Amino acid sequence: MAFPKIKIGMVGLGTVGSGVWKILHRHQALLSQRAGAKLEISKVIVRSKKKKRPVRLPAKVLNSNIQTVLDDPEIKLIVEVMGDVRASRQLALKAFRAGKHLVTANKALLALHGKELFQEAKKNRVDICFEAAVGGGIPILRALREGFVGNRIDSLYGILNGTCNYILTEMSERKTSFPETLKQAQKLGYAEADPRFDVGGIDAAHKLAILVSIAHGVFVDFPKIFVEGIQGITPFDLECADRFGFEIKLLAITKKNGDKIQARVHPTMISKDSMLAAVKGVNNAVFLEGDFVGEGMLYGRGAGSEPTASAVVGDIVEVARNILAKVAYTVPPLGTHAAHIGNAAIEPIGEWRGPYYLRFQAIDRPGVLAQIAKILSEFGISISAVHQQVREEGREVPIVVLTHDAQEKSVVKAIAKINRLKNIRRATTLIRIEEFCQ
């Protein structure tokens, strides 16, 4: 049976783009049967046509002018895997206005300009799909939009950045420092040359913005998401976590709290017995609680050429099926119909209540712990455990305190006061503890 042909223009042929090219060629027959159409990438846009590529493609396919995919009337679908936010936004808006559908892997683009893009896609009755933007090969967005559609999502916890999870796993298992482990991650290709977006939590926050939108049917003002990276975590913190029965993970968290929505990314202590604690190395996972389905977790490879390309191809097939059926926008991209999506009321982090791990760097003198305890109590914070590993009179030592539930703004004020004590030598480390899925 001859299949109708759907021509695709792909912008970018790097890590993800070459994976997409590979899958579409290796699985050409299979994908034709599944999509009901022959999927052909007829143009690929790159910056440099001379660069060596991991895939071979006909010279006539490669081009360096983005406009050529926009101007080609035979191209109905554009796959954007270039990663430049400004250029991608321009490309997306022009594509929609030219009646072309878009598949993108660009989380920053959606976190920063999602609202504008969704509105423009709807106006022009074209699809915008972005499964690869969150969790790489894990189809979490489709699961939230479709499989879990019967549920209110009460909470969601994601390990969404493989670089951070790799670093924390290695630091915990090998007792290595953050800078040393980061270097190792860069050597192995698990961290970028400029790792600030990853280790600073921004990458995870971009992904969280998309998850919050789909989980709760809201637009998110990205700067309102609280973000803290993993740079301040030490092997000592990981050792203490272990002693108290915890693991430290960089978690992206969203929960509903009445009318307010929590959206935060930060290092988090979680029980060693929880399923998320078992997610090691570069892997990603999303644990969620739906009011009817209960607890569930999706796990897998969150980045890399082939897992990410797998998610892009899933989107390509969805769009191809829609093109054949002459429909678009049948599943709203955020899972909620546009007329019913409001702006999220994000709860400020100061309102968060929970237990804390606090590490004070203090000069070991009689009475220091009593001073710390007194200030914590002034702010209504009660202590559940204290740990001081070494005693070296007159030297700087770490003193660890675990608290019962306390409000973040009180904890921050108490720490500010404690940091001013003359026996406190460095800013205090604060790590939030989450109690779930025990």
Ligand SMILES: NC(=O)c1ccc[n+]([C@@H]2O[C@H](COP(=O)([O-])OP(=O)(O)OC[C@H]3O[C@@H](n4cnc5c(N)ncnc54)[C@H](OP(=O)(O)O)[C@@H]3O)[C@@H](O)[C@H]2O)c1
């Ligand atoms: N890598 C992953 O594991 C992963 C996972 C999930 C999502 N993503 C997202 O996928 C997207 C692509 O990531 P990647 O890792 O594949 O990036 P990459 O390896 O750096 O590849 C980017 C590609 O886009 C091309 N390009 C960049 N700017 C361009 C421009 N202004 N005009 C034309 N072509 C341009 C580059 O051309 P040249 O080759 O000529 O330089 C290159 O082929 C990003 O949005 C990223 O966040 C990546």
